[in-house]
Amino acid sequence: MIEFDDVTKVYSDGTTAVDGISFKVAPGETLTLVGPSGCGKTTTMKMINTLIRTSEGTISVDGVSVNERDTIDLRRSIGYVIQEIGLFDHMTVGKNIGLVPDLLGWDDDRIDNRVVELLELIELPPETKNQYPNELSGGQRQRVGVARALAANPQVMLMDEPFGALDPLTRENLQDEFLDIQDDLNVTIVFVTHDIDEALKMGDTVAVMRDGSIVQCDTPTAILSDPADDFVADFVGEDQKLKHLATVTVEAVMDDDVPPHDSPTVTPSSTLKDVARILLGSDYDVLPVVEDGEPVGSVTRTHVQTIVGDDSTLSGIEVSNSA
Structure with a gap:
């Protein structure tokens, strides 16, 4: 200490x-x-x-x-x-x-x-x-x-x-x-x-x-x-x-259910800002969370919106099409 x-x-x-x-x-x-x-x-x-x-x-x-x-x-x-x-x-x-x-x-x-x-x-x-x-x-x-x-x-x-x-x-x-x-x-x-x-x-x-x-x-x-x-x-x-999005990790909010693995993925240590970047550049509402190559859960657009409100607040975020 x-x-x-x-x-x-x-x-x-x-x-x-x-x-x-x-x-x-x-x-x-x-x-x-x-x-x-x-x-x-x-x-x-x-x-x-x-x-x-x-x-x-x-x-x-x-x-x-x-x-x-x-x-x-x-x-x-x-x-x-x-x-x-x-x-x-x-x-x-x-x-x-x-x-x-x-x-x-x-x-x-x-x-x-x-x-x-x-x-x-x-x-x-x-x-x-x-x-x-x-x-x-x-x-x-x-x-x-x-x-x-x-x-x-x-x-x-x-x-x-x-x-x-x-x-x-x-x-x-x-x-x-x-x-x-x-x-x-x-x-x-x-x-x-x-x-x-x-x-x-x-x-x-x-x-x-x-x-x-x-x-x-x-x-x-x-x-x-x-x-x-x-x-x-x-x-x-x-x-x-x-x-605030950049201070919240996926691990802290993710759900246990695993969605189909056909969308971009994030890791437990990714932030909700990372999630927002991907969601804004795609039609997905749910992203799989992958650790060591294995799906361990999911994170959703709702998790992001709980903090920022509607997507209009995200206009300042650079869009990404991948994890």
Whole structure:
């Protein structure tokens, strides 16, 4: 667990970057920090691994104040992913991924096995291990950055705008892949973004920040359905219903009956936004839900309409003709 207890950060020039914030991140959950530039979200995240020191209050990881931990040990125990990735160009991908395990004294065989395991996890071929970062695409380098952060099996990961520099399609694909990875890893994550759509998609809990304070800290559904004030409502935007679709998985609403398998399919981890894209581009009202090649249920146009009302609300969604 990560816990902030009345934490404040005041810089030497008198600027208050973070003002008395308190929140908890439960083990295995993701908290997204979102807000306009200068609101204090990155400062908040960097205080967890003491890249920035608190002025007042306490930050604890697993019940121990970060200020009582050895700084080097603390930082090596926390995965860290940034927008610029920060890979070392003179080192191979394998050496980049294995950097922290090497610093921790792992033997060569254990490091090599971990590198191979992580390359498979992030869906890069084994031969990528011997390539250099400048031989990879931006999306591939970002994957390697995630793998490096996971290399030493951290229980906590900090992610600072990790997909912000990527094109929209690559960004969305990596978001989806990381959500799948997170389901398997059970890592506690604090994720900084300026993009409310990304915050709602990636977070189990979303903390909306303004002027160094947390305006609302709640589930994505609660943020969308019951914003705390006009600032949160304006920040979320007018298309709350469409954003809501992206926060609801098929698994959460699907029916048990299996329809004929002659239509496009979705998976349990697909969102209702994915379903809406397919339904708008077809004459189907029901889609089969398939997992590991086997039909496990169905999702319907009614499931979508329960959230958005009639189909006219969906005019802003890009139509798709396949899963």
